[in-house]
Amino acid sequence: MDNERKPLEKEDYAEPACVLCDRPYGAEPEVKPVPQMRIIRKMDEYMSRKDYAGAERHLLYWLEEARLGHDERGMLMLCNELVGHYRKTGSKESAFKYAAMAKDLLERLDFDGTISSGTTYINIGTAFNAFGENAEAIKLFEKAEAIYASSENVRPDLLGGLYNNMALTYVALGEFEKAYPMYEKALDTMKKVDGGELEQAITYLNMANAVEAEKGLDAGESVIFDYVDRACDLLKNTSAPRDGYYAFVCEKCVPTFSYYGYFTAAEEFSEAARRIYERS
DSSP: OOOOOOOOOHHHHSOEEETTEEEETTOOOOOOOOOHHHHHHHHHHHHHTTOHHHHHHHHHHHHHHHHHTTOHHHHHHHHHHHHHHHHHHTOHHHHHHHHHHHHHHHHHHTOTTSHHHHHHHHHHHHHHHHTTOHHHHHHHHHHHHHHHHTSSSOOHHHHHHHHHHHHHHHHHTTOHHHHHHHHHHHHHHHTTSTTTHHHHHHHHHHHHHHHHHHHOTTTTHHHHHHHHHHHHHHHHHOOSOSSHHHHHHHHHHHHHHHHTTOHHHHHHHHHHHHHHHHHO
16 A cells, blocks of 8 residues: 555645535636627627617626626626717616726726726726716826826827817816817827728817817807818718728718708718618
């Protein structure tokens, strides 16, 4: 008989976590990552059809899968998507619920100060801005700006989105002297992005609205119409694919074109969006 003493393994002395599994107390649960890119691609399909109910079911299903699989990175991504989804559908309570969950996940993952945290703060800040919580929104945007400033290789599209949303919030707060430089930074940054003309068009329309808010339509007329003309040209001549996102941007811009009397452009872009949705 071999009397050599063998070292005890953890499973020899640790009690199982439950009667249905062999994982001992204190052991880290196995992480089963959700397929993030596949989730995003499917989400794009729902949005290209404007199937908001399907998009919501899709995101909530995968959030539960991520929770059951202890995939907190996946949960963070899905919470961000849900914040954006509920912002678009006007569901304030739900948007703020998942915003709070995303902030909690940043802390649990020890992601504060990373580019991921900056992107999350922008996403949450955009929701706060959309629902009129502008003082809180600008705090989040300024926090994101500080993170991006201290990070290398931040994608230009992320910076462009940040600057545009900061400018919108400054306008809402009546701080026009801070808004216009941010709009200019957004325009310059999006020139570096393929298909960035779409975001530039949105920025020019936002600038037109800012001028009107500050000076009034009559006093700011020449500048306002110059900005609207530029937005119209960018949407018509963009190198961006005519896909669901192009349709979304067109629909987003149509009310502003109509408001400023660009009825032909509004009809043209509305029709372009309709054709894209019909073939999706």
